[in-house]
Amino acid sequence: MALPDSIHILQRIRRQYVQAKLWLYVLQALAAILVAVAILWRWQLEAPLLAATAVAILLGAVLYFILRWRSVSKINLQHVARHLNRQYPQLEDSTELLLIEPENLLQKLQQQRVSQTLHVLHPERQKTFTLRSTATYTFLGLALLFSIGILYLPAAPLITAKPESIKVEFPDAPVAAADTAAKIEKIEISITPPTYTGKGTYRADSPNLRVEEGSTLTWRINTNKPAQLQLELNEQQPISFKKQGNKYSLSRSFSSAGLYTINLNGQKSAFYTLEIILDEAPTIQIQKPEQYTEVLFGQPQRVTLQAQLADDYGIREANMIATVAKGTGEAVKFREEKIKLNLSGGAKNYTVKQTLDLQKLGMTYGDELYFYLQAWDRHRGYTRSETYFVQIEDTTVVYNSFDLSMGVNPVPEYFRSQRQIIIDTEKLLKEQKSISRAEFEQRSNTLGIDQKLLRLRYGKFLGEEFESGIGPGGGIPEGEEHYEGDGHDHEEFADKNSPEVLLDPYLHKHDQEEAATFFEPAVKAKLKGALAQMWEAELRLRTHKPKEALPYEYKALRMLKDVQQSQRAYVAKTGFEAPPLKEPELRLTGELNKITPLSDQKSIAAEKQLPNTRTALQWMAKYKQTGKYKPADAAILEKAGQELAQRSLNKPGSNLKALQDLRTIISEMQRGEALCQSCLISVERAWVNLLPPAEQTPQPQQAVRSRLGREYLRKLEK
Incomplete structure (x- = not known):
């Protein structure tokens, strides 16, 4: 049998633990109760939402304490014995033997040994357990501070006061009959906005109304006696209220502003305003692209669309109308396509960020795209943006121009060849990984040869009939080393004292290669620059570097296009030139015999305003x-x-x-x-x-100026 003294120690430890645990739970529940009581004390039941919150906190605190009390009450002596085993190794994990009847001599001896150890340790006099009391006290302190803060908060802003009855003044009402006449006891005006606003029904707090266009207004009036009520809008025919005992109601939709009065038994109230909030049309602002955008050759055939759309009540639908124009002259064809816009943002402001793939729209070189944005709001508002233009540059078009004085068409026939070299270079770069190194170098060298042939063809238009005189380095690409006796002419190795060099500035040479051309000096300079770019592209193609040659090829094509445009001929417009007026013969002659007065005269009486x-x-x-x-x-x-x-x-x-x-x-x-x-x-x-401003009527000078003023002016004239 277990020893009574040992059992008493275990029971005492359990009682201490349960009391400490319950005290902590009481403090935690008390912290929540303080907040709830503070809310109820400050706002009482005037704020239903706050009152419901306070009651919920109270019930939650009580329920929390009950649940914790039930869990603590389930703690028995077995839990205490296991806890002592963990706390004191001297008990040798045998404290549970004190709670059972020993079955053999070994258990009885161990039980006596544990009992003696327990009396020596006296765990009931020590704090054998720790609770999280610091967190509880901190929570209680914060709740106390919060409760004090609630008590000092103003109650008015958080209390939703009941809407007071609207007061309507009747200045025509006789004072003597104020006690016996019918009176309006209560007026309520409710406003139901139209569906497109997305707003619910609300009540007006003043007889002066400002409502959305198309709103339905409902007046509800209670009188102390049966009476005749009418609503008079803009001095028009009065509208009678519906009568139900001493209660009257009237509902009507309004789309125009005005002034209204309420007539009670023939007595008019003061004038009150009825303002209408008109629905605004959506607004569209396009940031990208520019109003005219040209996609150059070699650039990605994509256009980024970035726009801002806004409306006061939200946008119902927005899209883009894109028209693709293909062909030229009478063979031009148009295709219209509607593209839905991806709107993102809030309920009133939207952002459009979209990429237009011109190839997916079926566009190619020389095609044009015309597009505009349009948006509808939830009512009847509609807005359309300006038209924007996107064009893909076409490098295949050749403009044939001529000059009657020259009789020769100097425009080259090989403008497309440079573009073909660019296409072949890009194709080679795409297939570089799928072909062998030898084939890659062979194709790159072939492109370099094509570039050389094209350069020689263009050189003929500058009078360069021999390859030795072509290009910036006399046939040697830039960057290569030159030396004396290499077969080329170089200024740094020439004999500057020779007779040819000394007489060169004074000689008139007819067989110079550069002078044998039909181009203007500015055009010739551009064409020379294009040939220089071809030199650079050829050098890199020959050295198997097509990726580095591509920028020079593009630049050469651009300069060739500039040469093409600069050779276009323009003819000045001719128009009708009026003969000079014979001013000395007709001006200031004073002859009025050909001027006849109007035969039809009519006198119109001026209408007097207001x-x-x-x-x-x-x-x-x-x-x-x-x-x-x-x-x-x-x-x-x-x-x-x-x-x-x-x-x-x-x-x-x-x-x-x-x-x-x-x-x-x-x-x-x-x-x-x-x-x-x-x-x-x-x-x-x-x-x-x-009233309109009065017309200024001139008055005689003597009527305006006084006698003293006239004398002052006379003195000044002297």
């Missing part, structure tokens, strides 16, 4: 002098107010304050009260700004 506004301003000037008015004068102001409201439709809200002040003045006139002076000033200023 007549009611001018009448109202005259009445206002009279009122300032007398301070008296008649109730019938309200009709004058009413008509002038209609003109002001009509002119304000283009800019809703511009004269809103003046219209509201005018309604106040009319109400005071109908009740016979003193008129509001600030309202009179505001309305008068709006009417004056509404």
Whole structure:
């Protein structure tokens, strides 16, 4: 049988561990509870989302503690015995023997030995286990600081206040009947934007509305008594509300701006604005390529398209219309193709990065591509960009030009040969890995021979009839070594004191090779440069370096194209030249006998603009002098107010304050009260700004200047 004292030690260790563990779990749950209580204390139930979050934190903390308590309660003396075995090697992994009945003498002796060791060690008096209390205390401190911070936060910004009822003023309502007349208790205005905006229904917080084009507006009005409610827009025919007891509603879609009033039993409210947010068309900005792009020979036949597309509510579709033009003259053919654009980006701004493969579009040398971008938004907006041009250079075209004074066509016939050498060189480079070294060198040398033959043909146009006088080095490629007696003429080895050298600047030679040409000096210089590039290309082809020869071949082709273009002939345009005017015979003669007056004369009376506004301003000037008015004068102001409201439709809200002040003045006139002076000033200023600027009428000088001014001018004249 196990010893009671040993069992007591194990039970005491278990109790200490369970208490320490539960205390840590209580602290962890308390940290979460502090945050939840702080949220509830600060915002209470006024913020539903925060209140729900706080309740969830509370329930989570309680559930966490319950689950941890259940897991700790499952710890028994067997766990404690195994823990002591790990902590104290002196127990010789035999602490579990204290919990069982010994079956033999050996177990009984070992049990007594472990019990004596356990009484000597006294593990219940020592801290035999460690808990992660530091992390728990840190978490508790942070939660405490966070809770204190929540208590000092302002509650207003986080509280979603209930939308207050919109207030509508009725300046015409009589004060005496305010207690018995029908009143509006509550007004709600909900706005349902159209589908293309992607917005949901929302409520307005003011009777002055600014809505999307095509939105549906719904007014819901509650009154204390049955009444007759109407909506009057832009002084047009009023629209009646639907009645359901003391509740009224009206729904209508709007696509144009205006001013509206709500009529309650014939009494008009103040003017309120209805502004329309128009749907804007998409915008397209193309960064790449340039508006005219030419793909030169040897360049990749690809064009990078980079553009920015934007719209206020998003783009529904965007594509490119590409037209490929093939052929020339009357044999030109067009093919149109639609290419979908790959849009990336947000809901309103899009980026297009796309590569156009001209070969996949079926284009080849000399073809042209015309393209433009077009985009549709989610409504009716459509935008098309400018047309962009892409052309692939054609080196096979030869322009035959002639000059009547010369009678000779100096344009060479071999412009395509240089292009063929380039094609063969590129083909050799592509097949280099698949052929033997000997074949590669043989083909490269053959291309060098072709380049030499082409150079000799072009040399004839410069008068170079012999190979010894061709090229920059007299037939020897640049970079090779020259020496005296090598068979070539070199200035550095020539005898500068010989008679031929001394007389050379003064002799007129007819048989010079360079002078035997039909080209202009500038054209001849370009052709010489092309021959020099051919020399460089031939040198590298002969030395089996076709990759290094390719740039010189391209440059030679470019210079040959320049020679071709420079030989084009242009003829000046001729047009009609008018004969000179006989000014001395006709000017300032004063003969008017051939000028007859108009036989049809018509007098048109000038239409007077804004007549009611001018009448109202005259009445206002009279009122300032007398301070008296008649109730019938309200009709004058009413008509002038209609003109002001009509002119304000283009800019809703511009004269809103003046219209509201005018309604106040009319109400005071109908009740016979003193008129509001600030309202009179505001309305008068709006009417004056509404009138067109007055025409300048010249006045006599004496009417403008005073007597003192005239005397001053007379003194100055002396």
